[in-house]
Amino acid sequence: MNKRSVADLKTGERATIQSFTDETMSLKLLEMGCLPGAQVYLSAKAPLGDPICLNVAGYVLAMRRAEAATILIDND
Amino acid sequence: MKSSPVIGLVGNPNAGKSSLFNQLTGLRQKTGNFPGVTVDKKSGPWAIDEQTTATVVDFPGIYSIYPKSLDEQIVTDVLANSNHPDYPDVTIVVIDASNLHRNLLLFTQVIDLGVPVVLALNMLDVAKDEGKEVNAVRLAMQFQVPVVRINARTGEGLEPLKKAVLSQLRQPSFAEKLFFDPEKSANGVIADTKTQYQLSNNYLALQYVVQHDGFSFLNTQQRVGLDAIIDKHNFNETKFLASETIDRYRHIGPIVDDVVTDRRPANQRTWTQRLDRILLHPVWGYAIFLLILLLIFQTIFAWAQPFMDGIDAGVAWLNGQLKESLPVGPLSDLLTDGILAGIGGILVFIPQIAFLFLLVALLEESGYMSRVMLIMDRLMRPFGLNGRSVVPLISGVACAVPAIMATRSIGTRRDRLITILVTPLMSCSARLPIYTILIALVVPSQRVWGIFNVQGLALMALYLLGLVSALLAALVLKLVLKAKERSYYIMELPTFKLPRWNHVALTVWESVRAFVWEAGRVILAISIVLWVLASYGPGDAMDKAEANVRQQNTSLGNDELQNQIASERLEKSYAGVFGHFIEPVIRPLGYDWKIGIALLSSFAAREVFVGTMSTIYSIGSSDDETGVTIRERLRQERNPETGGPMYTPALAWSLLIFYVFAMMCMSTLAATQRETKSWKWPAVQLVYMMTLAYVAAFATYQFMK
Numbered sequence: 001m002n003k004r005s006v007a008d009l010k011t012g013e014r015a016t017i018q019s020f021t022d023e024t025m026s027l028k029l030l031e032m033g034c035l036p037g038a039q040v041y042l043s044a045k046a047p048l049g050d051p052i053c054l055n056v057a058g059y060v061l062a063m064r065r066a067e068a069a070t071i072l073i074d075n076d
Numbered sequence: 077m078k079s080s081p082v083i084g085l086v087g088n089p090n091a092g093k094s095s096l097f098n099q100l101t102g103l104r105q106k107t108g109n110f111p112g113v114t115v116d117k118k119s120g121p122w123a124i125d126e127q128t129t130a131t132v133v134d135f136p137g138i139y140s141i142y143p144k145s146l147d148e149q150i151v152t153d154v155l156a157n158s159n160h161p162d163y164p165d166v167t168i169v170v171i172d173a174s175n176l177h178r179n180l181l182l183f184t185q186v187i188d189l190g191v192p193v194v195l196a197l198n199m200l201d202v203a204k205d206e207g208k209e210v211n212a213v214r215l216a217m218q219f220q221v222p223v224v225r226i227n228a229r230t231g232e233g234l235e236p237l238k239k240a241v242l243s244q245l246r247q248p249s250f251a252e253k254l255f256f257d258p259e260k261s262a263n264g265v266i267a268d269t270k271t272q273y274q275l276s277n278n279y280l281a282l283q284y285v286v287q288h289d290g291f292s293f294l295n296t297q298q299r300v301g302l303d304a305i306i307d308k309h310n311f312n313e314t315k316f317l318a319s320e321t322i323d324r325y326r327h328i329g330p331i332v333d334d335v336v337t338d339r340r341p342a343n344q345r346t347w348t349q350r351l352d353r354i355l356l357h358p359v360w361g362y363a364i365f366l367l368i369l370l371l372i373f374q375t376i377f378a379w380a381q382p383f384m385d386g387i388d389a390g391v392a393w394l395n396g397q398l399k400e401s402l403p404v405g406p407l408s409d410l411l412t413d414g415i416l417a418g419i420g421g422i423l424v425f426i427p428q429i430a431f432l433f434l435l436v437a438l439l440e441e442s443g444y445m446s447r448v449m450l451i452m453d454r455l456m457r458p459f460g461l462n463g464r465s466v467v468p469l470i471s472g473v474a475c476a477v478p479a480i481m482a483t484r485s486i487g488t489r490r491d492r493l494i495t496i497l498v499t500p501l502m503s504c505s506a507r508l509p510i511y512t513i514l515i516a517l518v519v520p521s522q523r524v525w526g527i528f529n530v531q532g533l534a535l536m537a538l539y540l541l542g543l544v545s546a547l548l549a550a551l552v553l554k555l556v557l558k559a560k561e562r563s564y565y566i567m568e569l570p571t572f573k574l575p576r577w578n579h580v581a582l583t584v585w586e587s588v589r590a591f592v593w594e595a596g597r598v599i600l601a602i603s604i605v606l607w608v609l610a611s612y613g614p615g616d617a618m619d620k621a622e623a624n625v626r627q628q629n630t631s632l633g634n635d636e637l638q639n640q641i642a643s644e645r646l647e648k649s650y651a652g653v654f655g656h657f658i659e660p661v662i663r664p665l666g667y668d669w670k671i672g673i674a675l676l677s678s679f680a681a682r683e684v685f686v687g688t689m690s691t692i693y694s695i696g697s698s699d700d701e702t703g704v705t706i707r708e709r710l711r712q713e714r715n716p717e718t719g720g721p722m723y724t725p726a727l728a729w730s731l732l733i734f735y736v737f738a739m740m741c742m743s744t745l746a747a748t749q750r751e752t753k754s755w756k757w758p759a760v761q762l763v764y765m766m767t768l769a770y771v772a773a774f775a776t777y778q779f780m781k
Contacts, residue, residue: 023314028566030321031140033178043349047358048454051463053569057177058206060569062450067566 004075006054006068009042015073016040022070033057034071081245083122083130084164086151086186088179089137090570091172092198095228097134098578107586110162115150116481117162124238128245133162139178141185142287142317147484149290155189156283157293166244168237170196170228173210174203176336180328181321184255187221188279192248194240195223196233202571207339214335220251229576256324258282262316264309272301286313348443348571355447365448372435373536378529383427391420410607417690418603422596425683428512429505430588432474437583441575445470446567453565459547460554462486462565465495469546472502473539474587476744480751488564494553496751497761500744501546503539503736505591506683510735511538513686513707518728542736545768602677602684606691609651610673617648646670646692665734665770666727666777682740726780734773739765 009015017038020026033056034040043060044053050065087093097105101120110117118134135154136147143149154160155167169186171179187193197212216223222240226233259266259278262285269281288294288302306313354360395416402408439445445467453463461469464486471479479499486492503511512535519534612618621644629637646652647669654676655669662672670692678685686706693709713722739745745758752758 023318025564027142027314027318027321028144028564030318030325031142031178031181032566032568033181033325035322035325044352044356046356046450046454047361050454051450051565053352053356053450057175059175059178059571061566062446062569063566064453064564067564 003072006040006042006071006073007052007065009052009068009073011042011045014039014041015075018072018074020070021072025067025070029067029071032061033059034061040073078165078245079128081128081130081165082162083132083241084154084162084167084191085132085134085170086155086167086182087137087170088139088172088175088182089568091137091170091175091179092228093134093137093170095576095579096168096170096196096198096226097132098576098582099228099231099234100132103582103585110150110154115147115484119162124242124245128242130165130241133164138182140182140321141189141283143290145485152283152287153290153292155186155191156280156287156291159293164191166241166248167191167193168196168241169193170198172202173197173200174206174208176210176332177325177328180332181324183219184324184328185279187219187251188254188256188277189283190250190277190280192244192250193221194237194244195219195221196226196228196237197223198226198228200225201227203336209337209339211335211337215331218331218334221249254279255327256320258316258320261319262309262311265305265311268305268308269302272305273298285311286317346571351572352447352569355444356451361447361451365451368439368444370536372432373539374529374532375431375435378532380427380431384424387424387426388420391416391423395420406611409611410604413691414604414607415600418600418687419596420690422592422600422683422687425505425509426588426592428508429474429591430584432505433584433587434580436470436474437580438575441573441580443570443572446569449567450569459550460491460494460557461498461547461550462488462491464565464567465491468495468499469502469543472499472504472546475504475506475591476500476502476741477747480744480747483751488559490557490559493557493752493757494550496748497553497757498546498549500739500741500761500765501542501549501737503542504741506681506741507735509683509686511535511732513689513710514723514728514732516707517710517723518725538732538736541733545737549764602681603687603691606651606673606677606688609654610646610649610692613645613649614653618645621645621648651692664777665773666730666781668722671731678740681742682735682738685735724781726777729780730773730777733776734769737765737769737772739769 041055043055051062054061085093100122105120108117121129122132123129135151138148141152154162169183212223212225224237224240266278266281275281288299395412398412449463449466452466468479468482480496483492483495515531515534519531522530622641625641625644651673655672658672659669674685674688677688690706710723715722739762748758
């Protein structure tokens with residue numbers, strides 16, 4: 001089975017960040033607090049399901065689905 | 077200690093940096109550029125004690141010292157270069173206490189650069205509301221730096237901040253060892269850089285290695301040297317920076333655990349989340365956005381009207397008084413018809429501009445603008461734009477120049493270029509005067525469905541036309557321009573906040589002042605030149621014309637005779653000659669030589685159009701007829717061929733459409749040139765917009781006449 005990513009989360013669903021598939025993107029995400037092992041949850045989606053809003057460490061990051069797909073997760 | 081030290085403000089976006097800056101400098105702040113680059117620099121004086129007045133420099137908000145956009149680059153460019161004129165003697169790092177982990181990431185990077193810092197712990201009230209207590213003393217002990225508790229919104233804690241800054245100025249103290257020492261894991265690269273560039277700080281050496289392309293203080297030879305070091309050691313920048321960030325967070329974690337007591341109940345739904353459920357809703361989200369836009373246009377048109385009428389009447393009254401009391405002669409004519417008419421044309425738009433900036437500032441301040449970016453991103457993408465393009469496009473409604481500068485936050489080059497090229501199609505406030513006068517002339521002032529003013533709807537239609545054409549132009553550009561890098565979009569969604577009223581007031585004040593001062597000077601100068609051109613002509617052609625009229629029309633009444641003389645004289649003036657010269661080109665659009673003069677004079681700045689019309693038509697009317705506004709004069713103007721009104725709906729709409737598209741603004745072209753660093757793109761912008769304007773106005777006139 002393919003690994004799940006943040007892009008596969010449903011609104012309200014929780015998960016733990018496991019790793020990143022894209023080095024350049026991971027730099028930006030890391031700086032914004034998306035660390036491996038961090039708890040995240042999908043707080044909202046924009047009307048067309050893209051971009052998505054991800055709760056990380058107490059604040060909300062908006063990102064596109066394509067970017068969210070580079071964050072691999074473990075289910076909680 | 078220096079008598080005029082520089083204090084830098086650094087911090088995450090939304091950490092309260094700008095609030096603190098406003099608290100420290102108030103109305104004395106000024107906006108300029110960092111030397112050599114076109115990044116906005118806000119700075120202002122701050123009296124620390126009786127002898128010392130510091131210059132506070134507000135740096136762009138950043139998440140880390142590794143820049144993601146042009147704007148952010150300036151921060152490290154200055155902080156890594158102690159010879160830079162804006163290099164701070166003390167750096168105040170503003171920290172959002174409710175979000176310590178991420179804010180401390182930047183903080184630890186800044187202290188590692190070796191600059192003396194003061195940590196300003198802000199938003200403690202927000203943290204408290206979330207059930208978090210932050211211990212400032214422990215934080216100071218952990219980092220060995222001065223920590224000051226402040227509230228940037230209310231101005232609490234400014235005195236302790238002064239004391240801390242002052243003692244750092246007198247006796248700078250630094251952290252003893254680096255929070256993150258790159259030498260451990262990137263040994264050879266750092267050692268080589270340090271010897272080759274005479275550096276003592278390991279972390280600064282790392283910045284030379286990974287950021288040298290963005291450092292303006294390094295020459296080509298030095299950059300090549302650094303590339304060679306990277307090659308020699310086979311250094312992988314991306315991997316290294318990722319591990320730096322992870323390492324920093326690993327050490328920040330225990331520190332935050334030590335200083336924060338968290339009593340937050342899990343899973344509590346905040347009112348930001350509740351609001352977002354509505355504002356990001358597939359139906360309500362867009363409906364509310366549309367409603368807000370509609371409200372903005374109603375405000376600009378309806379609420380501003382009484383104020384504008386007041387100013388209009390005031391200027392007309394003053395003009396009348398002056399004409400009565402001053403001796404008749406060319407100088408008093410210049411004062412009344414030239415200068416006062418020009419100034420009146422500027423002042424009257426202050427209410428609309430103030431309302432527009434007020435509303436945009438409120439949306440920005442409350443956090444709603446970020447939601448707009450979010451719900452618009454998916455819709456903008458097919459057009460080669462992204463969610464971040466929405467802010468430039470919406471600011472473009474105020475003025476294209478700051479809007480084009482606001483595109484710097486768009487990280488991708490192609491998206492940014494497209495946004496720059498199409499933003500001037502958004503109807504800016506300089507077009508508003510033209511729209512207002514012409515709409516009032518040909519659209520009846522009625523209400524539909526009881527609430528909407530038809531004139532307001534017509535205005536909104538013009539703005540929508542601008543928006544739609546901007547999107548279509550972007551679509552065409554997307555097909556022409558090839559993407560060189562991938563576009564990305566990651567941003568923090570701020571919580572909803574009550575607007576800071578002093579912030580909003582400052583924004584409105586700044587924009588009105590800039591409009592009156594910057595645009596006003598141009599308009600005034602052109603008004604005077606135009607008055608001269610319209611009052612004098614080649615040789616004695618004007619006098620001959622007058623004699624001619626007197627001979628042929630002996631039977632006319634005095635008023636009519638004077639009118640006839642004035643208009644004949646204008647036609648034979650220098651301005652008239654110009655107007656006639658371009659008349660063949662603009663005839664198919666329905667314009668005569670008088671409009672031709674206005675078109676020519678507004679080429680540098682479209683807002684000049686109305687001022688020019690005022691000047692032309694007040695010259696072209698008899699002198700005893702005072703206190704009549706420009707709108708009335710246009711209504712009275714007759715078409716010499718048909719005998720009917722000159723300003724028919726066909727002509728007015730042709731002019732309106734022309735101004736929706738026409739690129740008549742030197743400042744915008746200059747901004748495009750600056751931002752794209754090439755003459756090609758402003759040329760492209762000028763040609764495509766003018767062509768569009770001519771073709772569309774031609775079609776409109778031919779179709780409606």
